[in-house]
Amino acid sequence: MKKAVGFDQKILLHQLDFIVKEIPFTDNRQELYQKLEEYLAADIAGTKSRLNARTIITKIWYRVDEEYRGLQQEGLELYSRLNLEERKALHWGMILLAYPFFADVVKELGVSFRLQEEVPKIQLLRKIKSLYGDRRRVEVAFDAVIASITAWGFLASKGNGLRQIAGDRIQVQTSELKRWLAEVLLRVLAVDYLPVETFNEHPVLFPFRFYSLIEELNCSRFNIIRQGVNMQVVCLR
């Protein structure tokens, strides 16, 4: 059982913002890597660590899997029209697609936060290790994910516990973003359909909240199917 983890460095939002802004103005890979290298030099002193961070950042937004190219393009276009908070949701979605490890960690966080306000870090790590193996690597990556989410303002550490920053669930209002995130969720979970309520409550998206999602999903992109008396299911067309 050796699943890839990959996400092993703390990543900051402004670094992700940077690459999103640069991609449209950059012709080739080398040029982009060069720009990113210079930009990261301000944050990260060690050469190798900087390369690691660059690897992660480019995997999220630039070296996107073939099957997610559409979502990537759409994301890049959406970016400039969103406010700071909603941009976080955009980055979040792209990371979920790029790093299953990240998705697993935030899912466990989301699940735990449903039950309790504060989650012991050790307990969470144990759970992740059960999925990825008991390796030092898993610890390093786990910390990287936690540190990143904390830096983005979603988490606070308190002793050995992690708590969600209360009342700070980001409201996703932009219609296109709601649809975009809905598709991301379907892809990340690798399912064809989901009950409507699930979108708002899914642990993988625990820092975000959608309003009046049903209207948004009633569009050319999705099919809404009624199942039984009061169950509606959403699937991609």
Add this chain to the structure above:
DNA sequence: CCCTGCACTTCTTCGATACA
């Protein structure tokens, strides 16, 4: 002392180029 975060080293994969 140990834990945490950062950095360095090693192994693997991928892609470009050259040559048959």
Add this chain to the structure above:
DNA sequence: TGTATCGAAGAAGTGCAGGG
């Protein structure tokens, strides 16, 4: 046109320093 080779980039593994 197909394949061998080589270098660059990615991912994992290991080491180490600083702070509690």
